[in-house]
C-alpha cells in the first residue's frame with residue numbers, strides 16, 4: 001500500500017446541526033494522499049454526515065473543508081466533483097436500464113453539435129473500463145451485471161476524471177465473502193497506483209483488510225484519529241467504536257420440539273418444488289448464491305412472489321399463496337434486504353412506521369398510548385440514535401432505519417419471522433443485541449428463517465441450514481456441520497471473474 005503523504009483533504013471545526021440536533025460536533029480530520037482512510041462509528045455516529053459534508057452534498061453549519069490547502073467550503077457538489085472529490089453513498093446505484101457506457105458518461109454525455117456522440121461515449125467508457133481492469137461490455141445493460149460488478153461500475157463512476165478521492169459508504173452491502181475479497185483486491189490495486197479512498201464499514205474485518213488508518217466517531221464527536229486498524233484486534237476496534245466492551249453473543253443450538261411451518265412442494269416462478277419444515281423455536285438458515293432459490297423461496301413464503309403450486313402451512317393454517325396480507329394475518333413477517341426500495345416509507349415518523357399496517361386501536365381510534373409503548377420498547381432494546389419519536393424516517397441514518405424496520409416486524413408478533421439480512425448496516429453492538437433478541441424470541445417459540453451473506457452470522461445463529469442451487473434445495477447442514485467452511489463448500493463458490501487492477 002502506498003505511503004501516506006501530504007494532506008489531501010482537511011476539515012477545521014466542521015460542524016453540522018439539524019434543528020436542535022447536532023449530527024456532527026466541530027471536527028478536525030485529515031485524509032492523506034495515498035491512504036485508505038476508514039471512518040468508524042455506531043449507527044447515527046455521524047459518518048455519512050461527515051462524508052456528505054466533504055463531498056458537498058450537505059453544507060456545514062460551521063467550519064471549513066480544505067482540499068490540497070485550498071478552502072472549498074462554499075463550493076457546491078458539482079465543482080468538487082470536477083476537482084475529483086467523489087462520494088459513493090449508501091444509496092447510490094447504477095441506472096439499471098441504461099448501458100454501462102451511458103452510466104459511465106453520466107451526466108456529461110459527449111456531444112457532436114446538438115447530438116449525442118455515441119461513438120465517443122463508447123470510446124470514453126471503454127477507456128475507463130480498461131483503465132480499471134473491468135471486463136464487462138460497454139453495451140451491456142447495467143442492470144444485467146452481477147451485484148459486485150454493479151458496485152464496481154458505480155465505484156468507477158466515482159473515480160472518473162482522475163478522481164482524487166473516492167469515498168465509499170458501506171460499499172460491500174449485499175456482497176458475498178468472495179465478492180468482497182475480489183472488490184478489496186481491486187481497491188488495493190488502485191491504491192497501489194496512488195488512488196486515495198475513504199471507506200466506511202461496520203465490519204472490523206473489512207476495516208483491517210483495507211484501511212491504513214481510521215477516524216472513530218461517537219455521537220457526532222471524534223474519539224480516535226490516526227490509529228492503524230491492522231495493529232489492533234477486532235475486539236479492540238469494537239471497543240473503540242462503542243466506548244465499551246462488546247460481549248459477543250453465542251447462541252446455544254436448540255433442537256426443535258414440534259413442527260410449526262410446513263412448506264410442501266412450493267413452486268414459484270421457476271423456483272422449486274421446495275419442501276421443508278421449520279420447528280417451533282427453530283432458526284433455519286437458507287443459503288445459496290443469487291438466484292439459487294434461497295431468497296426467492298423466502299419471498300414466496302411471505303407472499304411477495306407469485307406461486308404456482310404447493311402449500312405453506314403455519315400452525316395448521318394453510319396460507320393463501322402469493323398474498324402478502326394473508327401471509328401476515330397467518331403469522332408470517334418478512335424483513336426485506338432492500339430497505340430503500342421496499343422497506344421504509346420516508347415521510348412517516350418513526351412511531352408511525354413501527355405500527356404501520358398494525359395500528360393498535362381503542363374502539364374506532366388509534367391507541368396513541370400503545371404506539372408510544374411500542375416505540376419505548378424498541379427504542380431501549382435497539383438503541384436508535386434519533387432526535388424524537390416523531391422524526392421522519394428519511395432523516396435517519398441507514399442503520400437506524402434498519403432497526404425501525406426490524407422493530408415494526410417484531411411488533412407484529414409473528415409466528416414465523418423471515419429475516420433477509422437482519423443486520424444490514426447495523427453497528428457491532430446492535431448486531432449482538434439483534435442476535436440476542438432473535439434468540440429470546442425463538443426461546444419463546446417463534447420460528448425464524450434467516451438469510452445472511454455474512455457466514456459468521458449464519459453459523460452463530462442457526463439450528464439448521466438448507467442449501468439451494470438451481471432453484472431447489474440441494475442439501476442440509478446440522479450440528480457440527482454448520483461451519484463457515486462447510487457452508488462455503490456447499491455453495492460451490494465460483495471464483496469471481498475479475499483480476500485485480502494491478503494484474
Ligand SMILES: Nc1ncnc2c1ncn2[C@@H]1O[C@H](COP(=O)(O)OP(=O)(O)OP(=O)(O)O)[C@@H](O)[C@H]1O
Nearest residue numbers: 018023043044045046047048049395396397398399
Ligand atoms: N436531514 C436530517 N435531519 C435531521 N437529522 C438528520 C438528518 N440527516 C441525518 N440526521 C441525523 O444525524 C445523525 C447522524 O447520521 P449519519 O447518517 O451521519 O450516521 P452514520 O454514522 O452514517 O450512521 P449509520 O451507520 O447508521 O449509517 C443521525 O442521528 C441522523 O438521524
